[in-house]
Amino acid sequence: MAWNEPGKDDKDPWKNKGGNNQGPPDLDDLLKDLGNKFGGVFGGKSSGGGGKSFSSVGIGLALVVAVLVYAFSGFYTIKEAEKGIVLRFGQFAGTVEPGLRWKWTFIDRIIPVDVQTTRDLPASGFMLTQDENVVRVEMQIQYRVVEPRDYVFSVTNADDSLSQSLDSALRYVVGHSRMDDVLTSGREQVRQAVWSELESIIERYSLGIIIVDVNFKDARPPEEVKDSFDDAIAAQEDEIRFIREAEAYAKGIEPRARGRVKRMEQEALAYKEQTVLDAQGAVARFEKILPEYQAAPEVTRQRLYIGTMEKVYSNTSKVMVDVDGGNNMMYLPLDKIIQQHSTQQRSVTIPNSTLNNTNTNPPSSPAISGRSDRFNSGRD
Template sequence: MVSLKKIYITTGLTLLIIVLGIVALTTWYTVDESDQAVILTFGKVDETITEPGLHVKMPWPIQSVEKVSKETFSLQFGYSDKDGVVEDYPKDTKMITGDENIVLADLVVQWKITDPQKYLYNADNPNELLYDSTSAALRSIIGNSRIDDALTSGKAEIEANVRELLSHLIEKYDIGISVLAVKLQDVELPNAEVRKAFTAVTDARETMNTKNNEAKKYENQRMNEAEGEIAAINSAAEGEKAARTERARGDVAVFDKLYAEYKNNPDITRERLVIETLEQVLPHAEIYIMNDDGNTMKYFPIRGLEKEQPKAPAESEGEQ
């Protein structure tokens, strides 16, 4: 028959082994490169561990560890993509624009946990709160945007505004999350008929923009040509101005020389100027200088004699 003392010893040793095992297993823990940990002392947050590696703590139940990832997460708003199977949630994506049109808009939010303590204990379900905040931010921005901006060139501005508003909401809720990026996936009209009508309007607008661009291009071309012509005319005018200025200076120099000669011999210079002027005015006229003494004017027709060329005597055919 087993003694009571032996039972007590066996039970004590078993409990000691169990306690030592718990202590041995729960006094150390590891943090991976992609993780961060929160240390709880009797259920109260003590500190946050972000350095990877092996760490030591007090055994359970004095201290416990909660781990969360440091990786970047993607929130798919309005749809889900699991193993290549895409499922849409039109009730979440249907919203009204600022000019009272209906669009379907979904997006992806890139976020990460920046404060594990707040993420774990400031909200019961921070992921759901992030989803609802994304919906509120997107609907608010789309509700203040025109449909043209949402469907065409205004997407980048809408993304920036959604990120700013969403970050403000998340900061206000204080759940330890930071929004890194917001990317619109699809923004489209609710049915085929509306899409067809909007496509027609968009095509007309694109045609108008093309024509406007062509008109501006032609205008710029003509302006450049006109500016070139103006520059050429100005250059020619400057050249003519310079030429005339030089000619005027030359004429002044000639006049000064003539005036100096005139002062020395006024009669001769006067006759010379008259003759030169007649030669310029009547370049093909013959000029005769005669002395008119009141009697019959006589002159010797030298010009006529100059025109008569003496002919060389013809050689006789028999001359050798």
């Protein structure tokens, strides 16, 4: 039931004790009432003067408390990895460095921005290549905020704008590349191209962001043709491996061949020098013999013949002996005789009668025996 229902005047909350309905009490009267009640607490009296004193002291105390609360509410802290953007009445007023700071409460607003942490942003999807093949590419970039004001105010959401720019750059580069390059040998070129294209896009928007690194995580064909592409990639890897092995083999063979060529050149030069020196020695020897030959031709000729025969017989182990100045020749296999002497460890003596007997031949040589018989038959 409402308090102001007709006939219920005794429930009026604003009805005073005197019974006169005068409406809500005055605020000054209420404060004066409170001053009279608590005047003794502040050293005053419950008279009109005491109420006035209490009002001035209470207001002063309230102002002091309000000032202290306002002053303490203005302190804030900027972390070490952050920078603070100061907005005064909603307008940019500068940036503040890390540490304990103070601001005007209800006037300044502080927006902290992390400028040291490296953030990650992935991008992936199915894309169409230049040769009209579909490939799924996964890439991840790392970036950092370098200009807090541009990061907060240049666009509505810098992270979202960067994500859309990355997707646009990735699709542009993949769309201008062949599928084989994206999957195999051209991955590094694609990564560099995406990095360059992304930087050129975000430069126009002044996002206050710097790209630290771009990682090409994965690139694979659709599952329906994955096995065929795996075989093709394995074949390309084998080709590269064989090429590397061939290059290594060539690098190992070439130095050895060059060494052999150098050795042959040195041997040829040495042979040339030796031939020249031998020829010069022969010329010098001939020049020394010529005067002797001119002085005694027959003696010199005989001496040269004997010296030549000594050289010839010194290099052979077979001796042909003319028996009695006739036509019969006897062959002495000195090599067989020396070998038999070394194996039996005893001396072998050849008597003079053996030399005079043309019918006797060494038993170790059947061919020579036949020749001696032939010589003997002719002699008879």
